[in-house]
Amino acid sequence: MPLQTQNSESEKPYSDFIQPFLIDHSSIRGRLVRVGKVLDDILGAHNYPLAVSSHLAEQIVIACLLSATLDKDGILTVQTKGDGAVRFIVVDVMAGGIIRGYAEVDKARLKKANKQKLSDLLGKGYLAVTLDAGGSKERYQSVVELAGDSISEVFKGYFLRSQQGEIAVHVALRAPGKTSTHWLAGGIIIERMPVEGGKQKEVTKEEQDEIWERTKIFMRTLKDNEMLGEDITPQNLLYRLFNEDGVWVYKLQHLKAGCRCSRARIRNVLKTLPKEELLQSLDKDGKMSVHCQFCNKRESFSRADINRLYRKTVKSNA
Template sequence: MSKTSEGSPSDGAPSTDWDRVLPFQLDALGVRGRLVRLSHALDEIIERHGYPLAVARPLAEAMVLCVTLATSLKYDGIFTLQISGDGPIRLLVTDLTTDGALRGYAQFDSWKLAVALGSGNEDAPEGYVPKLFGQGRLAFTVDQGQHTERYQGVVPLEGATLADCAHTYFRQSEQLPTGIKISARREASEGGHHWHAAALMVQQMPELDAGRIDVDLEQREDDWRRAVILMASATEAEMLDPALPGTKLLYRLFHQERPRQFEPRAFAARCRCSRDRIDRVLRSIKREELDDLRDKTGRVAVKCEFCSTEYTYDDRDLDRIYASAA
């Protein structure tokens, strides 16, 4: 079910529409899009790890990009975005399930990061991808279960920002023309730190889907350029303003095109790890190879990279696991 923005939404209380995607469509331009804004989910995922800001902000941007791309697809399973490189940040991984469970983590070299940032710098610099990731790749994976074929798209890390890298993917994969803008910011508060991240995406619709078969190529190109210019006019302050509802932001940007807004979809930070899952992983490893995982008490300790939950196993636990595999 959709609704059409016919006038400016009224001013009111601070927006509560964070951790959501708001799909919309610009029928006059033959363009569809989505506005994704994350806040509390980022706080839960990022702050528990204590990442330095230069790692945390790229992770926040990767997570909002993951949600933006995942919600533009039709799938039933898990969408994963992975960025790997030979720079100070070795790996960023974030994934989203179709039921709205979001998670993510980073791996980095503290010494290389300090050298790359230089003295007195804490945040990731503008155009940080080459400096912090080096040479690497961006991979998107859609996993719909063991009885289906996994889809994966891989492109080199080309560009100064993650949005640039996503544009490279769409160009090289011959997808529909797509524009993406991403912003992320961490602010200090009495309770610690608080995150806001947002992404705007516009995508040209197929002629048939847009009902514009009679529109000539030149007009379609002009309409597409207009949509991208309007999207790019969004400021970081607008995208990350916690008091600005997403509906009002879309009205500010696209009111002349009378955007149709669809039902929003919510997300939450939720890890999928469990003791049963860890049991299955350990069962796949020879017992004598687990000695490297033992802590000072002699127990095998396994820590989830996503949520930092630690699962410990004494010898009786291991007896149970390997007995069930016999």
């Protein structure tokens, strides 16, 4: 069966995308994710040990795999938090495919820790997925205990506990090394949704089971170098994997690293604090700086800047 597309999206780029898809005549939907520049930008803003960067990269892929259903203004946050040398890793994906993330690390403790396994780095704790749909819509959070040696394993537990239906997920990661100075990661998820009638009713339960088993087997044939192969378009990759049953691809979503912080936002937060408190926090040069942990940028404020904040407030209220 030829690949069916629902849009005329060009086949590029081959990296930094989410490609949603659907297996024909089934209740199986999936997403294929590949991130390169996104990882270079986010990880490059920090100087984490390799193991921490790797887990953060994997968490970015997982967050992207989960985020394809975000509406305008929606934000999906995946946070792992524990009592270990890495206190937490947090990743936000905003509608429009803007991603940010960081890890909070106790460097002294990390030196003594076994640096490979997630359980050794994070210790006991939990993984929380929060969907803030934006506007006045409700916030939804789901939490699962940290159990497993990688974020992907923890995530499988999360899915089993909090979602209906079954999933299969695979993540591949390549850290900078001899062959490349860049980060590259990819992931694929397939989900079997509960059948609610409609088109799928034409297919019996047994046939649905067979398609699901077959789709999982096809997915397992995907090699890491194919998932990370930037010369393969997502459409071609999906066709290679699932052409026996047929695969529909939806509009490709582009991804990029970005932060929501801005000087204007920080100003708004500072304005809510007492002026005296801000003036007391000025250093000997008469400056204070506010640090964004996500993008690692600093914004500096002088005494004059602080005075101006409050003058503006008075004016706007007048």
